Amino acid sequence: MTSSPAWQTWLFICAAAFAVVLTGLLEPDLTTQVFLLAPFVAVIGLPHGALDLSIAKVLWPLRGWHGKVKFVSLYLSLSALIVIFWILFPSASLFAFLIYSAVHFSGDWSDSPTALRWCGGAATIGGPALFHQGDVAHIFGYLVPESAANLATSCLVIAGGTALVIFVAMLILQPTTRTRAAAEQAAIWLAAGLLVPLVYFIVYFCVLHSVRHTVATIESLKDRKDALLTAGFLSAITALMAVSSILFLDSFKAGLIVESISQTVFIGLAALTIPHMILVDRFQRRSHHLAEAL
Ligand SMILES: CC1=C(/C=C/C(C)=C/C=C/C(C)=C/C=C/C=C(C)/C=C/C=C(C)/C=C/C2=C(C)CCCC2(C)C)C(C)(C)CCC1
Numbered sequence: 001m002t003s004s005p006a007w008q009t010w011l012f013i014c015a016a017a018f019a020v021v022l023t024g025l026l027e028p029d030l031t032t033q034v035f036l037l038a039p040f041v042a043v044i045g046l047p048h049g050a051l052d053l054s055i056a057k058v059l060w061p062l063r064g065w066h067g068k069v070k071f072v073s074l075y076l077s078l079s080a081l082i083v084i085f086w087i088l089f090p091s092a093s094l095f096a097f098l099i100y101s102a103v104h105f106s107g108d109w110s111d112s113p114t115a116l117r118w119c120g121g122a123a124t125i126g127g128p129a130l131f132h133q134g135d136v137a138h139i140f141g142y143l144v145p146e147s148a149a150n151l152a153t154s155c156l157v158i159a160g161g162t163a164l165v166i167f168v169a170m171l172i173l174q175p176t177t178r179t180r181a182a183a184e185q186a187a188i189w190l191a192a193g194l195l196v197p198l199v200y201f202i203v204y205f206c207v208l209h210s211v212r213h214t215v216a217t218i219e220s221l222k223d224r225k226d227a228l229l230t231a232g233f234l235s236a237i238t239a240l241m242a243v244s245s246i247l248f249l250d251s252f253k254a255g256l257i258v259e260s261i262s263q264t265v266f267i268g269l270a271a272l273t274i275p276h277m278i279l280v281d282r283f284q285r286r287s288h289h290l291a292e293a294l
């Protein structure tokens with residue numbers, strides 16, 4: 001995204017501060033966190049990805065129903081392949097998911113110098129593990145066998161710790177890096193330290209990442225009303241598929257609803273992220289080329 005507006009930084013900082021106060025008062029347990037995660041991701045997180053169809057229409061001429069059906073089938077097949085891969089190789093999938101998530105989230109600072117951008121990507125995923133290693137390993141344990149969950153968490157602790165050291169050194173040694181992007185990343189480190197992991201993730205993913213991407217995409221589209229309606233419709237379909245998946249998983253292991261929701265949300269996001277990343281990356285490159293040409 002190119003130079004994001006200041007209100008997005010303030011919105012994120014205020015939401016994080018509000019979440020710190022609220023969770024300090026209410027001390028939500030893991031079940032409550034998971035029950036908060038699902039609706040927030042469905043209502044605020046999904047629409048940012050559901051704009052992918054409108055992005056695709058800008059990138060390629062999806063003529064008529066035929067073109068759209070072809071695109072939707074490709075998107076769904078790619079996502080389904082990733083779910084199958086996760087079922088067959090859960091540990092490798094979790095590692096891959098963490099790496100490509102950090103790459104994708106680093107795009108929130110795509111107008112920043114490379115080092116700051118990568119520190120941001122590492123902070124978004126490594127921050128919670130650095131400060132709440134046990135909680136993160138426990139949640140990963142819903143997604144993969146325990147040994148892989150512990151190993152992935154330890155790797156994130158190292159990645160997070162390294163990114164934090166580089167970030168602080170950069171701020172001290174290079175005053176030019178003390179930008180609004182750095183303020184956002186400082187807020188991410190504070191939120192990751194002060195909030196329980198899933199509440200931290202809701203605040204970062206919904207209030208910073210999704211809002212930034214949605215606003216930037218909508219602003220660069222011609223038919224905004226159509227894009228928003230399509231995104232609402234696709235989000236509703238995706239949310240319905242998620243509810244079916246939760247009910248299906250829960251029917252096998254009644255009483256483990258927290259596990260079913262965590263699996264659906266995170267494996268679902270892992271599956272949607274690959275086609276989403278491909279489109280967003282192409283779209284960002286196209287916008288940069290257009291901006292340079294002007
Ligand atoms: C268009 C379309 C559609 C839709 C789509 C969508 C709706 C999308 C979305 C997308 C999205 C929406 C994406 C997202 C992404 C996300 C991510 C990438 C995430 C990540 C995360 C992570 C990695 C995490 C981690 C963790 C955990 C797990 C625990 C705690 C701690 C932490 C935080 C570290 C459909 C299919 C209907 C059809 C076709 C077309």
Ligand SMILES: [Fe+2]
Binds near residue numbers: 048104209213276
């Ligand atoms: Fe995204």
